[in-house]
């Protein structure tokens with residue numbers, strides 16, 4: 001501890017000492033207060049002042065509080081934050097670490113955010129592995145000697161303080177990231193408002209809904225609207241129908257009057273239950289991948305589509321491999337087959353006849369690029385889906401929430417990330433921030 005300047009009065013010495021102690025401890029927990037009282041010669045009046053200062057800085061601090069790890073709040077308004085980050089590409093379990101840093105008070109057009117919910121999407125894992133085309137931002141700005149990148153690309157946060165130059169955003173607003181890459185697996189962050197999309201109306205939606213709206217539902221939304229001229233009564237066919245995107249496509253398609261053929265992978269148990277779950281959501285037909293690869297599948301599709309009078313105008317491919325060949329066979333002339341994922345890691349092989357005689361188009365879609373090029377359309381899609389959620393017309397994907405508190409251990413967070421690419425999961429992982 002630094003000594004007070006010589007020649008100062010006893011009271012000045014005392015308050016100087018108190019200030020130094022409280023600064024260095026950052027009001028870490030109530031034990032620091034007890035320690036302070038034991039080591040300082042504090043008169044009654046200074047004690048009262050000190051107690052009220054501590055109460056104002058952190059009302060929940062009590063002298064008799066039990067010994068629990070508490071989050072640090074700086075005496076100067078610095079936010080203490082934690083991030084799940086990596087400095088090298090690799091498997092999440094090998095490269096992710098939990099790192100703490102502090103955030104200075106917001107100034108200018110900066111806002112300080114407290115995250116509420118951030119999902120763990122398959123693309124996040126590919127990004128950590130270094131195999132995803134969009135690279136995260138590596139920075140030394142979070143007080144590390146080597147540059148690190150924060151994991152995650154989607155999530156919702158609440159604004160907890162704003163700089164004096166901020167316009168159009170206020171404390172308490174909910175925001176989502178305009179573009180991926182800034183890292184959402186973090187308790188807090190500070191950013192410029194130009195990187196954020198304001199959730200204009202947060203009434204009636206949960207943090208989990210707001211935190212999962214911008215990638216999967218928007219991908220389904222755009223693929224259903226942007227490729228084929230879909231009209232009421234038209235069909236689309238998709239694989240990985242139980243994925244986040246697949247479930248969004250089923251529900252949006254139903255609302256817009258499209259009919260759907262949905263392919264899921266056969267599982268050891270629970271296949272029929274999953275079929276029923278998707279039907280309850282609005283799927284017209286649900287088949288397994290084995291059923292869709294049988295010779296009779298084309299004949300069945302003809303029956304479902306009134307002898308082929310109703311058109312299968314669109315295919316959505318999340319998987320790749322042989323299943324896409326089967327899907328392409330049942331598409332109508334002039335249809336589009338849009339690939340947006342490659343979960344099987346198998347290439348897409350197509351019968352040449354589909355190209356020559358049926359003039360089917362094979363397209364790709366990437367929501368990141370589309371959002372970058374069409375920011376207004378992206379916001380429109382987000383707001384539309386949020387409205388549907390509010391009205392109870394859009395169900396959440398099954399989730400496995402992982403609570404993130406100030407003292408949550410690194411292993412718990414990393415374990416939640418590591419399993420994401422494994423198949424047959426009962427729900428998508430999502431960090432839900434509580435007492436951070």
Ligand SMILES: NC(=O)c1ccc[n+]([C@@H]2O[C@H](COP(=O)([O-])OP(=O)(O)OC[C@H]3O[C@@H](n4cnc5c(N)ncnc54)[C@H](OP(=O)(O)O)[C@@H]3O)[C@@H](O)[C@H]2O)c1
Pocket residue numbers: 121122123215216219240241242243244245246264265318319339340341342343344345365366367368397421422423424425428
């Ligand atoms: N291009 C874009 O803009 C865009 C946007 C959003 C998502 N995506 C991609 O879409 C995919 C799904 O994302 P999501 O968030 O919707 O995922 P999700 O909810 O976690 O679902 C994963 C899906 O992939 C299936 N799957 C897993 N491993 C598989 C394998 N080896 N072979 C075949 N299917 C497998 C799962 O089926 P089981 O239940 O049978 O395991 C499940 O249907 C990811 O590849 C993601 O990167 C792309």
